[in-house]
Amino acid sequence: MQRIVFFILLLTIGTSAIPGKAFANTQQDENSGIQVGDIIMEHILDNHQWHFLSYGNIHLTLALPVIVYSEQTGWHCFLSSRLLKEANTSYQGFSIPTEGTYKGKIIETASDGTISQPIDLSITKNVLAIFVSMLLMIALFVSAARKYVKNPKGAPTGAQNFVEIFILFVQDNIARPSLGEEKAPKYLPWLLTIFFFILINNFLGIIPGGANVTGNITVTLCLAIITFFVTLFSGNKHYWLDIFNTPGVPWYLKIPVPLLPFVEFLGVFIKPFVLTLRLFANMTAGHVIVLGFMMMICIFGENNPWAGIGVSPLSVIFSIFMNVLELLVSFIQAYVFTLLSALYVGFAIAEPKHEKTV
16 A cells, blocks of 8 residues: 555656646637647646636636746745746746747746746646546555445445445456566556556546646656666566567577667667557547547538538537547556556566576
8 A cells, every 4th residue: 555655746746846837718809719739739648727617708717826946036935826927927937828939838038038938846736637537546546445444344335335346356467467466466456546646537538628648748658657667677587688688589690780789688678658649649649639529510510500510510529439438548558557567577577588498
């Protein structure tokens, strides 16, 4: 239990320490029409405020803390609403441009007009969503653990029943086949942490107004880096020998250029890169498709209201279908990421098999 909580905190610190990009609400001119691309990007990218819904001129938005460090003026902490009231609003010399090179980023404008980027450690929408998922995971694990302690032989109920299904799934279908019966318990807390973290955030991202955490490449990169270091420090001597002296390869293919050892060594770094892109691309693509179907109503309705009404049933049906498919994809992506992580570590800790001689 302690190791699971440790991995949660490690993941949270790692992703929150990466300065997140801020994307201010896109200000549209009344005569410029609907900017579909800007609206979709605003929903799937990180932001310094959390916009839940809009009804007419009423916008339900949560302003988040802006925490920046300037080399000239030191630390600053204030709510993002001071910068996002309207386009190019400035507060204490800081602003978020809506266009240009620094679009969506917090910049500082000095008295002489020079522009610089402060160190941005703000609590953005994705960081807050990570805190929420972290609390949900701790609540689930602690609740299940307490019930096991009170009634170790009783039938699981409530949260314990929900958690046990996935724990047994990860243990029996990922950890043991990939790592072996003896070493699986050592890595199970780490595998459970990344599985539940990805799964919960995938599900929360489907909810309207939710944050697209696993569709943020910095988050998936942090997950992949953790897998990379676990693999790196778990690898035994046979793992490294097989990389630099690939078994079963004729000697004449290793000279004069050691191409295969170079490819194998490069693969050590390619694997986390592939993990990063796979999860990021799959989750982002799903959100873009759903938003694209919904935006069809606005696109057709902008030219002809009746056209918007006519296309709305088709858009809603396809959006519902994609959301249901996203539930399946959310589980599959959590499973695939966890399985590949376990396989990478399994290859690193595997011992060579010696055939018995009679």
